[in-house]
Amino acid sequence: MSNNTSCDICKVVKESKNPVFDTNYWIVLLANDQAYLGRCYVSLKRHCGDLSELKNEEWKDLFKVISRLEKSVKTSFNAVLFNWTCLMNMAYQNSPPNPHIHWHFRPRYNHSVNFSGLVFQDPEFGHHYAREHERSFEVPSDIQNKIIERMQNS
């Protein structure tokens, strides 16, 4: 459903091999950095850069994605709350900008979680997410796959 050859997100959507799940309109991919365990990107499958231009059925479907994803991480890792952001700033570093709607999903925890030999912590719980914190916590692909599997089986 992607259609813009110069868009990095279209490329990722098209080439992704192991989504957490997808629907008719959205695809949920685990982020490489897992400082906030279960952190995902939720991307629209078609190329569109403006929230206001979403179709009604895409907006309706997004609500189902939110509910399903939150439930999955709550069941899997006992996340307490969830931060959702739709920013698209980086697309405007290029000229012309070529934004593609995607949401950042960050589960937040008031407790540490032991999973696959790693300890996941959220020292900023109750406060804004810390981008420095997450940049330092890229996890190997085998652990990423285990996180995905756990989320899929929750």
Place this chain on the structure above:
Amino acid sequence: MSNNTSCDICKVVKESKNPVFDTNYWIVLLANDQAYLGRCYVSLKRHCGDLSELKNEEWKDLFKVISRLEKSVKTSFNAVLFNWTCLMNMAYQNSPPNPHIHWHFRPRYNHSVNFSGLVFQDPEFGHHYAREHERSFEVPSDIQNKIIERMQNS
């Protein structure tokens, strides 16, 4: 429609005198800090702390609010893009937490805007919003009212 006496956001929703606009389910209030000119809070009128628990008609209505608000700030001040976030972290600093769904709306600009004798700038355009930047830019209520008026008449 608010119903939780210990919730600060219910109180704000109930007592607000000058919203940018409201609908059956949501109310749009201008933030005191206007580092990102047109920055608003979009709050659910009823007390509910979990996105997954929104009613279908509330979710549907939110889409209309997003479109209307973005159009208003684009027309008023020529904003380039918009950052939307739903976080609710602070509610979890209290025990028990008592979250109330609200969205942060930050218009972003690749140009400075002169309005009512003030110059609004977005030096971080193309990057994540800077919370330090906005904390330092509270504007007087008469200017806030002019911003609201401009947005209402756009």
